[in-house]
Amino acid sequence: MSFTFVKATQTSLLKNYHIFQQKPKAAYYQQNLHIIGLEGSGVIEIYSIIGNKIKEIIVQELNNFKTYLNLESGNMYILRVKMSGNIHTFKLIASH
Helix, strand or coil, rough: CCCCCCCCCHHHHHHCCCCCCCCCCCEEEEEEEEEEECCEEEEEEEEEEECEEEEEEEEECCCCEEEECCCCCEEEEEEEEECCCEEEEHHHHCCC
């Protein structure tokens, strides 16, 4: 049995790969909608649980997005983020 030793440095790994990849997440607290893990422009749509569109927000930059949003506490909402051919869907429960 023979072994081959390969020397790798952390900087060479960082040049070729994204070591940390953040999964898109959405949260609603203190009457603010927060979205992390997305970049670029897009459209945010908020629906009631029965499918009525409540709000639409056009966003130029989704990176660490935060906005004031007054939702009724205790209700569940569906959040859709549309961006360049991709759609991300989240469930939100409003609490104050």
